[in-house]
Amino acid sequence: MTKATIEVSGLVKTYAKKRVVDGLSFTVNPGTVTGFLGPNGAGKSTTLRMLLGLTRPDAGTALIGGRGYHEHPEPLRVVGALMDARWAHPKRSARAHLTWLARSNRIPVQRVDEVLAQVGLTDVAGKRVGGFSLGMAQRLGLAGALLGDPGVLVLDEPANGLDPEGIAWMRGLLRALAAEGRTVFVSSHLLAEMAQLADDVVMIGRGKLITQGSVTDLTSLSSTEEVLVRAEEPERLRDLVVEHGATAVEAPERAEALLVSGMSSEDIGRAAARAGLVLFELAPRRRTVEDAYLKLTADSVEYRGSVQQPVEGSRA
Ligand SMILES: Nc1ncnc2c1ncn2[C@@H]1O[C@H](COP(=O)(O)OP(=O)(O)OP(=O)(O)O)[C@@H](O)[C@H]1O
Missing domain, CATH: 3.40.50.300 (P-loop containing nucleotide triphosphate hydrolases)
Structure with a gap:
């Protein structure tokens, strides 16, 4: 051999x-x-x-x-x-x-x-x-x-x-x-x-x-925590987390909710309170490896600008 x-x-x-x-x-x-x-x-x-x-x-x-x-x-x-x-x-x-x-x-x-x-x-x-x-x-x-x-x-x-x-x-x-x-x-x-x-x-x-x-x-990449946040004024919340160096995208599984990466739920809650923002929901969620895979492959579909075929099992 x-x-x-x-x-x-x-x-x-x-x-x-x-x-x-x-x-x-x-x-x-x-x-x-x-x-x-x-x-x-x-x-x-x-x-x-x-x-x-x-x-x-x-x-x-x-x-x-x-x-x-x-x-x-x-x-x-x-x-x-x-x-x-x-x-x-x-x-x-x-x-x-x-x-x-x-x-x-x-x-x-x-x-x-x-x-x-x-x-x-x-x-x-x-x-x-x-x-x-x-x-x-x-x-x-x-x-x-x-x-x-x-x-x-x-x-x-x-x-x-x-x-x-x-x-x-x-x-x-x-x-x-x-x-x-x-x-x-x-x-x-x-x-x-x-x-x-x-x-x-x-x-x-x-x-x-x-x-x-x-x-x-890949596992450590996927174990980063995200926080699902539903706010009365989603746009203001998005601006707020960006000011704190975090990112926010629309949560694929939940209408009018944002998925925030780079900030803990405690920090989001405190920052929102200081800014006088009303939050309806604040839920940390740990991404599994499977989520990371689906997210990465779904992103590759978006990268091409057109979704010709849905990614199997994707929730996006
Ligand atoms: N001989 C061929 N002629 C035309 N199109 C082809 C040919 N072989 C593969 N394709 C197309 O190329 C693309 C990639 O196919 P491929 O079989 O390499 O994917 P795959 O990742 O192995 O998928 P799967 O897990 O379904 O086997 C598909 O859109 C398929 O229809």
Whole structure:
């Protein structure tokens, strides 16, 4: 196993005049599980396809260990990928599928039984893939990705179709693979899932990078307190908090209420009293990581100036 870094730089892809990947740059390091997060349609799969040489970028580069996917003489030994769990021939058995994959990539066939055991499919190795549940197909896809003992794993929504026990198993496996020094890059549109699994996160919205950083940073970013304030004269309240160096935006979940960041509820209450402002409501609310994610991705929609597609689950 050779360690390798993923480096994406200035990546662009346009479909039908729409930039689905728009100048994306980020790095994914060995020894970490890095979550690739973004709402549906954000451009995650398109980016991964460019990384794997399945789609040609219009501009920019997507390199693994300093080279494009097709520049590696034996790519399966460098990068293992799970993009579509259902690509195996339905009439083949799991073992036959992996044996074919190993032979066509000059990988020793004894690896087949090793990876079948690693993903927990030994008992059904002789069964036809067509009869597999989505969760079993995901495990088979993962076995295929592990076959060449690659230093880099690129997995598109690998938890799809797994039951809670399967998800816990997958989490353990991916963490163990990263602990061995591998670069594990996993896409998901579910932040809660990534918060439990990943060390780092690359977050995108509408094809652009929103943020890259550790999950810990993201959690501290999101744990800043906001205060929901309903005042008789909202405009005066807004001016008042701005004078105190804080910010106020309209609360998405509450008509005529403001969401103030940068000031405690006590300070807002005192300042309002001094200014003779009547408050109807003053409620601190701690943002969860999920809120931060929804807020960040919702902002990326607004950034484009038009909301073509609502952000899934967004309250904005
Ligand atoms: N081959 C293609 N031709 C035209 N449009 C495409 C093509 N592939 C993707 N798109 C469009 O590009 C955008 C980004 O899609 P992509 O699948 O990369 O997003 P995603 O972040 O992976 O979303 P999801 O979580 O839903 O899989 C979408 O609007 C999609 O319809």
